[in-house]
Amino acid sequence: MAEAALFDTFARTPLRFERGEGVWLVTENGERYLDFAAGIAVNSLGHAHPHLVEALKAQAEKVWHTSNLYEVPGQERLSRRLVDNSFADKVFFTNSGAEALECAIKTARRYQYVKGHPERFHIITFEGAFHGRTLATIAAGGQAKYLEGFGPKVEGFDQVPFCDLEALKAAVGDNTAAILIEPIQGEGGIRPVPKEFLQALRQICEDEGILLIFDEVQCGVGRTGKLFAYEWTGVAPDIMALAKGIGGGFPLGACLATAEAASGMTAGTHGTTYGGNPLAMAVGNAVLDVMLDEAFLENVRDVALVFRQGLAGLKDRFPGVIEEIRGEGLILGIKARVPAGELVGAMRSEHMLAVPAGDNVVRLLPPLTVTAEEAREGLRRIEKAAEKLVANDLKKTA
Numbered sequence: 001m002a003e004a005a006l007f008d009t010f011a012r013t014p015l016r017f018e019r020g021e022g023v024w025l026v027t028e029n030g031e032r033y034l035d036f037a038a039g040i041a042v043n044s045l046g047h048a049h050p051h052l053v054e055a056l057k058a059q060a061e062k063v064w065h066t067s068n069l070y071e072v073p074g075q076e077r078l079s080r081r082l083v084d085n086s087f088a089d090k091v092f093f094t095n096s097g098a099e100a101l102e103c104a105i106k107t108a109r110r111y112q113y114v115k116g117h118p119e120r121f122h123i124i125t126f127e128g129a130f131h132g133r134t135l136a137t138i139a140a141g142g143q144a145k146y147l148e149g150f151g152p153k154v155e156g157f158d159q160v161p162f163c164d165l166e167a168l169k170a171a172v173g174d175n176t177a178a179i180l181i182e183p184i185q186g187e188g189g190i191r192p193v194p195k196e197f198l199q200a201l202r203q204i205c206e207d208e209g210i211l212l213i214f215d216e217v218q219c220g221v222g223r224t225g226k227l228f229a230y231e232w233t234g235v236a237p238d239i240m241a242l243a244k245g246i247g248g249g250f251p252l253g254a255c256l257a258t259a260e261a262a263s264g265m266t267a268g269t270h271g272t273t274y275g276g277n278p279l280a281m282a283v284g285n286a287v288l289d290v291m292l293d294e295a296f297l298e299n300v301r302d303v304a305l306v307f308r309q310g311l312a313g314l315k316d317r318f319p320g321v322i323e324e325i326r327g328e329g330l331i332l333g334i335k336a337r338v339p340a341g342e343l344v345g346a347m348r349s350e351h352m353l354a355v356p357a358g359d360n361v362v363r364l365l366p367p368l369t370v371t372a373e374e375a376r377e378g379l380r381r382i383e384k385a386a387e388k389l390v391a392n393d394l395k396k397t398a
């Protein structure tokens with residue numbers, strides 16, 4: 001392979017995929033991998049889903065891009081469907097999760113500004129959070145490893161320990177605009193936030209006149225077995241960022257908000273060249289065609305149960321490898337007793353893909369179209385990987 005003329009920002013695994021079919025990815029050499037990474041929760045309907053392929057092809061033959069100078073019918077349709085199926089009244093489309101978060105942060109700050117509180121621009125976030133890699137979103141995530149060397153941290157982000165209500169209350173001040181939280185931390189290690197904590201946040205926001213922002217970029221769009229993770233909690237946010245699964249592999253993000261929260265985002269305050277372009281809208285609408293069928297989400301919940309029970313069995317059989325199973329629906333994590341990277345590597349030798357996360361967790365994020373049989377196949381491969389790790393360990397100690 002010729003040395004690639006690429007930035008060295010990614011430590012890539014030497015696998016080269018040529019095509020995909022459902023939950024399978026096939027390399028250039030024809031080797032098949034069971035894909036429980038799904039592009040990090042992106043390929044929500046698996047690879048080459050016929051309905052998405054058809055929607056993309058049909059749109060490609062009509063018009064690719066017109067810009068937001070003009071009306072885009074696909075945006076009108078997709079925004080209406082998102083609004084009809086959520087807490088929100090308004091939607092802004094982006095190309096990525098970080099941009100959806102940027103829009104969410106700007107929307108919250110502008111809300112306070114137009115309410116006569118320009119001093120309220122601080123956003124409170126939580127340790128372990130991940131909100132993207134732009135300058136504002138690395139400040140929001142607050143992780144030193146992502147901030148280092150990029151100049152002063154963007155002002156206005158205050159971080160408190162994960163789910164620490166007292167610390168949160170102490171951090172709320174006259175300059176607070178909003179609280180930003182992932183209902184289930186993804187990259188932080190598949191850490192669900194207890195619903196009582198989200199309920200307490202909602203109450204604090206009401207009492208203090210501040211906004212609640214949910215980052216559902218990873219945990220949203222069907223992943224938990226409901227369209228949005230917050231639906232399990234009885235708590236609705238004022239603003240929510242989406243991406244990943246909503247585009248099924250096509251770059252697409254969205255910032256959803258109530259009309260009140262979006263009241264500062266008037267003409268000219270924000271913009272994007274590509275966000276909401278006709279190709280993205282065709283695919284986003286096609287994803288919802290499939291997902292808005294209640295039988296689809298019911299199936300996600302059923303398969304998730306099979307998978308989760310199987311994982312619990314593996315935890316009992318391999319206590320030296322698996323410490324805990326975490327998560328909801330099909331956003332699951334194995335907290336490992338061996339280094340998470342080793343478990344991911346052992347699974348890869350069994351031709352199964354998963355993603356490491358913080359807190360020594362292996363993320364399992366299969367396409368939401370995964371069948372019970374494919375979930376069992378995944379369990380068999382994790383079992384073999386765990387057996388190998390145990391055998392290696394025995395060899396080391398022998």
Ligand SMILES: Cc1ncc(COP(=O)(O)O)c(C=O)c1O
Pocket residue numbers: 040096097098099101130131132133182186187215216217218219243244
């Ligand atoms: C919870 C969460 N927010 C935001 C982002 C950033 O999304 P993107 O990489 O599309 O900018 C991610 C990406 O992993 C994420 O998991």
